[in-house]
Amino acid sequence: MTVVGAGVVGSAVARELARYPALRTALVDARDDVGDGTSKANTAILHTGFDAVPGSLESRLVRDGSRLLAAYAADCGIPLERVGALLVAWDEEQLAALPALAAKARRNGYDDTVLLDAAEVRAREPRLGPGALGALAVPGESVVCPWSTTLAYATQAVRAGTDLHLNCRVARVDQVTGAAGHHVLTTDRGTLRTRWLVNAAGLRADEFDLLLGHRDFTVRPRRGQLLVLDTPARDLVRHILLPVPTALGKGVLVTPTVHGNVLVGPTAEDLDGPDAKDDTATTAEGLEGLRAQGARIVPALLGAEVTAAYAGLRAATGHEDYRVRAHPAQRYVTLGGVRSTGLSASLALAAHTLDLLTGAGLDPGPSAALPPIRVPDLGRTAERPCVRADLIARDPAYGTLVCHCERVSLGEIRDALDSTVPPVTPDGLRRRTRARGGRCQGSHCGAAVRDLLRRAGGTPT
């Protein structure tokens, strides 16, 4: 069994398959880390699926996945805060759209929405800008750490026996037919023979599908630029503040993060051209637009320092729903068009993939319990190692801070470098520890961090 793509979806699938010791599973990715594509640059929201297209596969998988991930996060120490969302109406048209959204939520199996009038909105979100006419509250929406989630899936899969191959781009796929039929994957790192194949290649899922002769969809990347605001902004925002979708588009959202920041974004820019799938550049217009729109939603945000700005690409296909399809004759499943809800749906999508595989004839054999894991809890509400006397008494490295802005200790960095899925770049280390992720962006600790990474054998570029 081979899963192509170690993003949040592919890693979740690998973890699901790792329950079956009789399956020998490989998880391959072209990049040097898990979750290094679309999965690392999103809004970090765990959606209830209240606004999905009713009856769609996405609706069902987001709804189920959301519950599964909330439970999984609690088990593994993935930071998650159920802050709830408010869809804020800023004009009469948006206000008029709220009851229909509540009805749509009910059709998606979500019954907990509450319509709020202007005074109630102001009471719940006191820093909101002038002109909010009302809102639809969606109390089930949560914020989660996207990096820990992918890392937890991949770590658990690898510990259960999955072979993780990074820096391993698949260039071609050849079919050997017959009873002992299999696929031969030609990769950067040699040849991989596999009987079963899952395409979780995200932005490149269409290109991979083509290697197997399918032209079901085309991925047209939709760029989303985001601003991360420094921690003092966190006190200004209590809920995920969602725009009300109208004919003119979706608008941007403002959301707190589990790490104690505030995110503003994303933009939605459909990209074309040969380099579109690599175009994760932010633009002056994009960033200025986000500043202005964020300040309209919560004016006090304008005074906040920007910690980071980045852009992610969603795997949009022009279709309303996921492009998930089993090809039993090829022993192949495609998980395409998972645009922006991959994180929320990941665990349900993994279970669904297993169903599709068994439906196509896979006999996974008996299942075994996965080894339980804990990931470092990087949430703002967690007790960090640097304040734990017991931990520091045993190992002073937990009291030796390297990254001051995010209070990351030498012990945590060392643990990450020694972990099951270790980082090889400063950015990979940041996603595991938050080192260099704060307001100074490595101005104080960047040189020290690169030095630690170099000693561990990484590529401290």
Added chain:
Amino acid sequence: MNTSSTSTDTNDSTSDSPSGRSGGTGGTHRDVDVLVVGAGPAGLAAAARLAALGAGRVEILEREREPGGVPRHCFHRGFGTGAESVDGPAYVGRWTAAAERAGVRLRTGVTALGWTGPLTLATTGPDGPAEVSARAVVLATGARERPRAARLVPGTRPAGVFTTGELQQSVYLYRQDVGRRAVVVGAEQVSYHAVDTLRRAGVAPVAMVTEYERHQASPAHATAARLRYGVPLLTRTTVTALVGHGRLAGVRLRHSDGRTTTLACDTAVFTGDFVPEHELARDGGLVLDPGTLGPAVDMSFRTTRDGVFAVGSLLHAAEPAGTAAREGVLAAVPVLAHLAAVPGTHRAAPVPVRVDAPLRWIAPNLLATATARQPFVLRTARFLDRPVLQVAQDGRVLHHERLRGTAVPNRTVGMSAAWVRDVDPDGGPVRITVLGTTGGTPTPTEPPAADGGTDTP
């Protein structure tokens, strides 16, 4: 003193303060007379002076492993005065020695996490979490350069992007390879130090870029960079994007005539644009000045909380090491006065000092009965040729002053404090306005912002 003695400062606020979770599993508690946070020039000088003047137990907390602050990675001369000019490490070495001679307890590798009482800080370090209570706290946490993201420079996020501080640490403290061709963003004093560091590291500085019409450094530095090292200075030029995946491939620029170009380089250094490291001050609920973004202080370095003082680049980011150290020395007198005073002595509400654009900020920015005198320092957002500054309170003009020479952005502009005695302690904010400049058209006086805010670009 290294016991878990109870102090009046570890009161019930400990339990519900987020930073009060420091112990959890049992931290230690100490009491000192003066606690200084930050062992840069300002903190070292303040502690050395206080200990020498008999302030009692004086302790400095320094989160880095070595004392010295920013100068510890400034391997260029110019620290200290005249013939005694030395490089940064040697300069702060002297202050460290002076502090230790005076009996200061210097605790490096120890971070102040937050406040658990009015004059009590939660700390952590390799010895574990602890609480330190003091009779006076001096904040000397310094400043940092704004990194690329905070300047909203668009583009990709490749490796090879530094601030001067990170560049100097990489080159001097860790001997890392920092690239081949570098663009230096900024043309103030620190930018020229970045050029020097790059050259010493074998990196070719291919250009300096500034949005201003001129450099903002000393003429000697600017001339040397341009003529001796051949580094062109691109004025009125904006960095519009960074390009490259993995490693930086170039910097896209827009020139004053609207032309855009891309300079190929694998390193970019974002220099200057300092902001105070004010997190501890903010966490403690001290009032921050809207212009400097550091804690608001009066002429005795007193913040808005009784017993908490602040010195150095935290107050006005950033100043030369000598200026910061001088403030540390000056602050010793008011700190001693506080230690000698009866606790709870009534202190009148200070009068804030505000500036109008194109001035960016002024420090000190509170006026109260002062026990120390220091001149005011200001910053401007524009070049101003021999500007006339007007000081007024509630429409009453207190003072006019024509500054000599040109007020230069990113450089300190000094202003006399003689008018302070004429300020009405019960009046409204004092406002500093630019009335005009010589030779050119008078600068239009912008209407004062209602919130007293300043023009922060």
